[in-house]
Amino acid sequence: MHSASQRRPLVAANWKMYKTVAETEDFLDRFLGSIGNLGEVDLVLCPPATALAAAVERTRRSPIRIAAQNVHEQEAGPFTGEISIPMLRELDVAGAVVGHSERRALFCETDEALARKVPALLSAELLPILCVGESEAERDAGETEAVLARQVDADLAAVPDPKLAGVVIAYEPIWAIGTGRTATTEQAQEAIALIRSRIAVRDSAVAARIRIVYGGSVKPGNAAGLFAQPDVDGGLVGGASLDPEDFLAICEAA
Ligand code: PGA
Numbered sequence: 001m002h003s004a005s006q007r008r009p010l011v012a013a014n015w016k017m018y019k020t021v022a023e024t025e026d027f028l029d030r031f032l033g034s035i036g037n038l039g040e041v042d043l044v045l046c047p048p049a050t051a052l053a054a055a056v057e058r059t060r061r062s063p064i065r066i067a068a069q070n071v072h073e074q075e076a077g078p079f080t081g082e083i084s085i086p087m088l089r090e091l092d093v094a095g096a097v098v099g100h101s102e103r104r105a106l107f108c109e110t111d112e113a114l115a116r117k118v119p120a121l122l123s124a125e126l127l128p129i130l131c132v133g134e135s136e137a138e139r140d141a142g143e144t145e146a147v148l149a150r151q152v153d154a155d156l157a158a159v160p161d162p163k164l165a166g167v168v169i170a171y172e173p174i175w176a177i178g179t180g181r182t183a184t185t186e187q188a189q190e191a192i193a194l195i196r197s198r199i200a201v202r203d204s205a206v207a208a209r210i211r212i213v214y215g216g217s218v219k220p221g222n223a224a225g226l227f228a229q230p231d232v233d234g235g236l237v238g239g240a241s242l243d244p245e246d247f248l249a250i251c252e253a254a
Contacts, residue, residue, distance in 0.1 A: 007211050009227065009254040010168055010234040012044035012129060013241030014069065014097060014215070024051040028058040031244040039063065041234070041254045044129070045241075046097055049083055056092045067095035067127065070103055073116040085124045095127030097236075099155060101174045111154035119158045122166050129168045129236065130155055131215070132195070136175035145194050152198045161203040169195055169212045170236040176216025178238060182226075188214045189229035196231055220249035227254050 019027065024047050035043070043064045047055045055066045072082035088096065098117045103109040114130065121128040132151040134144045148171070156164060171192050176183050183191070192212045200207035214226050215236030226232055234254050241247045 006209060007233045008042055009040065010042040010044065010211055010213055011251045011254045012046060012067065012097070012168075012170075012213070012234075012236045013247055014046050014100070014236055014238050015048060015242060016069070016102070016238060017048055018242055019047055019051060021051045021054045024055050025058055027242075027244055028055065031248065032059070032062050032064075034244070034248050035062070035064075035251070038251050041251055043251060044095065044127070046129075052088070052093055053091050065094035065127070066092075067097060067129065068093055069097050069100070070109075071096040071098065071117060071121065071126075073113070073120040085120055085126060088126065089124060093126070095129060096121060097129045097131065097170075099131045099151075101131060101133055101172060101177060105174075111151065114155040115157050118155060118167060119163075122159060122163050127166070127168060129170055131170045131172050131236070133172040133174050133177075133216070139173065139175065144191060148191060148195055149198050152195055156199075161206060164199060164203065164206045165209040167210060169210065170215045171195060171212060172215035172236060178217070180217050182217040182219070182222050183214065185225045185229055188226050188232055192229070192231040218250060220246050220253070223250040223253035 044067050045055060045064055046067045046069050052066060068088055072079050072084050075084055075086055099114045118128045118130055132148055134147040138147050173183050195212050196207050199210055211233040213234040213236055214232050218235045218237045219240045237250055
C-alpha cells in the first residue's frame, strides 16, 4: 500500500550517557573520514547534552545532523536540570529524541508531556524523534497493538495532520533495548505497519510519507534485514552506535 521509495532512510545514533566531549570528537574524527557514499541516508547523532556544541562544530561541513536526547517544551522557566528548545537552536542542534523508554521509565516522562514536546519542536523547525514501544509483559499479554496506538494517539494529539510528516517515529520494543534480543524482521515490520496504519486513520497521505524507524539491539549483522522491510525506514541505534566502524556498517545497511 505504501511505497518505501518515497521515504528517505534515517539512521540515528542514541549515545545515551556515554562519551565525553573528547570521546565525541575522537569518534567524529574517525567516523567523518569514512562516510563518503552515504548521501542517500539521513544521519543523526544524539550525544549527551555536554557534547552537543562540540558535535555541531565538528560536523558543520558534513551531512550529519546533531540532535539532543531530551528537551523541555517551555522556552524558559524554573525547571532545574532541563534544557529548552531555544537553547538547542542557539547551538544549531537539529532535533531531539523524545519519549525514549528509559526517560519514560526512569525519569517519569509522560504522554502528556510528549504531547507538548512534539509540537513545540515542530514549531521551532526542529526534528522530533518520538520513541514508542511495548514492554515484554505487554507483548506477552497481546497488548502490543493497543499500546502502540495509545502512545501514537496521545503523543501526537496536538500535532496538526499536515505537520505529522515532519515527525520521525522510532518503534523501540522495550524488551529489545540493550538486551541483544533484537526483534525479528517480521516483528519489526508488523509493529511499524501497525503504527503507520494508526497514522493513516488520521491522514493516509501523511502515513505514506512519515518515517518510522526500528530501535532495539540493531547491530551490523542484523541491520540490513531490518531495514529491508517495506515499512522500516531506518534505525535508532544505541550500543552499536558507540563504535564508529559498527555505526558506519549500520548506516551502510540503510
Ligand atoms: P540499543 O538501544 O541499540 O543499545 O538496544 C537502542 C535505544 O535505546 O535507542
